[in-house]
Amino acid sequence: MKAIVTTILAGCALALPHAALAQDKVTMTMNWTADSAHLGFAMAKAKGFYADENLDVTLEEGRGSSVAAQLVATGRSAIALADAGAALNVAAQGAPIKVIATIWKSGQFGVQYLADSGISSPADLKGKSVAVAPGTAMVPLFGAFLAANGMTEDDVDIVSATQNAALGLLAKGDIDAIAETPENTVVPLTKEGLKVDNMYFYNNGVPVVSLSLIARDDNIEKNADLYKRFISATLKGWQAAMADPDGAVDALLEMFPETQNTKEALLQGAKYSFSSVCPGGSGDAIGVTDDATWSEIYKVMTTAMSFPDAKPITDYYTLDLLPSEPVTCP
Numbered sequence: 001m002k003a004i005v006t007t008i009l010a011g012c013a014l015a016l017p018h019a020a021l022a023q024d025k026v027t028m029t030m031n032w033t034a035d036s037a038h039l040g041f042a043m044a045k046a047k048g049f050y051a052d053e054n055l056d057v058t059l060e061e062g063r064g065s066s067v068a069a070q071l072v073a074t075g076r077s078a079i080a081l082a083d084a085g086a087a088l089n090v091a092a093q094g095a096p097i098k099v100i101a102t103i104w105k106s107g108q109f110g111v112q113y114l115a116d117s118g119i120s121s122p123a124d125l126k127g128k129s130v131a132v133a134p135g136t137a138m139v140p141l142f143g144a145f146l147a148a149n150g151m152t153e154d155d156v157d158i159v160s161a162t163q164n165a166a167l168g169l170l171a172k173g174d175i176d177a178i179a180e181t182p183e184n185t186v187v188p189l190t191k192e193g194l195k196v197d198n199m200y201f202y203n204n205g206v207p208v209v210s211l212s213l214i215a216r217d218d219n220i221e222k223n224a225d226l227y228k229r230f231i232s233a234t235l236k237g238w239q240a241a242m243a244d245p246d247g248a249v250d251a252l253l254e255m256f257p258e259t260q261n262t263k264e265a266l267l268q269g270a271k272y273s274f275s276s277v278c279p280g281g282s283g284d285a286i287g288v289t290d291d292a293t294w295s296e297i298y299k300v301m302t303t304a305m306s307f308p309d310a311k312p313i314t315d316y317y318t319l320d321l322l323p324s325e326p327v328t329c330p
Contacts, residue, residue, distance in 0.1 A: 023056040024226055028213075029077040030062045034256035036183070036269030037211055038081070039248040040103070040277070044237025046251035053229035059255065065211075066090060072214050073097050078223075079230065083107075084209040085137060085301070088316050092308050096217040099317040101231045101287040103238070104210035104276035106202035108181035109141055115195040117176055122149035122204050128176035129157040131166035137305070141201055141208065142179040144304035148205025170196075183272045187265065202279055206304075207296045209289055210276060220318065227321045235286045235327035238277055243330050245270045278329035285326035288319070 030038055041059055044050050050057040060077075062068045065086035071077040073095035080087075084099055091097050111130065113119040119128065122145070132138050146152060159166075159175055163184055169175040171189060178185050182198040189196045201208060213234070215227055241248035249266045253259065261269075278284045289297075294313050301307035 023051070023054050024229075025056045025058070026050075026078055026226065026230060027058045027060050028230075029060050029068045029071050029080040031065045031068050031081050031083060031211060032063070033061045034059075034252055034259045035261055036266050036273040037104070039241040039245075039252055039266075039270055039273060040238030041081075041234060042237075042252040042255050043241040043244075043248045044233050045255065046247070047237065047240055049233035049236045049240075050230070053233045055226075055229055055233065057230070057233075061256070069095070069097060069214055072216055075216065075219075078215065078219060079227070080214045081211055082214050084212040084297075085305070087212065087214045088301070088307065091316055092311070097214050098217060098220065099209075099212045100215050100220065100227055100321050101213040101234070102209045102289040103212060103234075103287060104273070105284075105287075105289050106200060106276050106279040107208040107210035108183060108200070108272055108276050109138065109179070109208065109210075110182065110198050110200040110202075110204075111142075111145075111177050111179050112170075112182055112185040112196050112198045113177040114170065114173075115197050119177060119197070120199075122146075122151070122199065125177065126151065126155045127157075129159050129174075130177045130179055131159045131161040131169060131175050132179045133162055133166070134160045138179045140305045141206060144206045144300055145179075145201045145204060147304070181272070183269045186272075187268045190268070200275075200279075206300055207293055208300060209294075209297055213287075220321070224321060228323075231287065231321055232323050232327070235323065238286050239327050239330060241270075242274050242278070245274075280329070282329055284329040286329060288322055288326060289317075291319070 045057060065082035068080035068082040069087040069090040072080045073090060132142050163180060166178045167188060170178055171194060186196045186198055220227060245267055249263050277286060294317060298313035302309045
């Protein structure tokens, strides 16, 4: 009888659903407060993709990419979403961290202009006035963009202006363009009834990865399987978010009800976020930046952004934790 009971109990244990097992707790520090950059993570939680991977994930709002990267470097966060440029700058100072997946495979950085301005290509900027916020990554990036398209800063009239000031100048027609992100320019100006177009640096000679998942080297070595499961579920979350933007925004608003972002604004921002996740369009592998592209990014960073070239770019990222079967853009 004892043997029969033992056999029955063992069978019941095997029949327990995966979610009933003790889940690995993971907290991810976000780059900033909740917005369209985090839709895929919210969708992964709402759809149960993290639970399917036996993970209990908490999304923690952040205070900037550099801070998020430093929290990972000091071991206070197991994983963070941070701008790759900021994270690599922290790593270059000796922090033992790596990029383990690139969520925004292309930065949203680019040039925005009114649709009736006659601008449609980099060459059209010659002789035009372009606002660039002082002290930001936009300064070296815009210089690299000009150089990649056969121009110098002498070919344009660079206006030093903060983001808010630049919006007013463009709206009034006092300048021709802004070097910024479309989410920060197109979305607010569209609300004012203006039609604004955008060209990305990424598609015009300056490939720059943006928001990426970051982890410590020693944690990657000790917990490789956990990171693989987290990445797999996250990429599925982004795929699902792109297939159902309304559902993704609802999931984010439910998770972060205190956000200042309206559903309308999040849906507008989602368009630009998704284009950064999938710069290659339908079929593009989510989260994957290959070695050749990383080499191009390194070239831009070391020549235009004063990034040190003492170590090879391969020291700053790994592709080993990505799914063997790519999760692709719908």
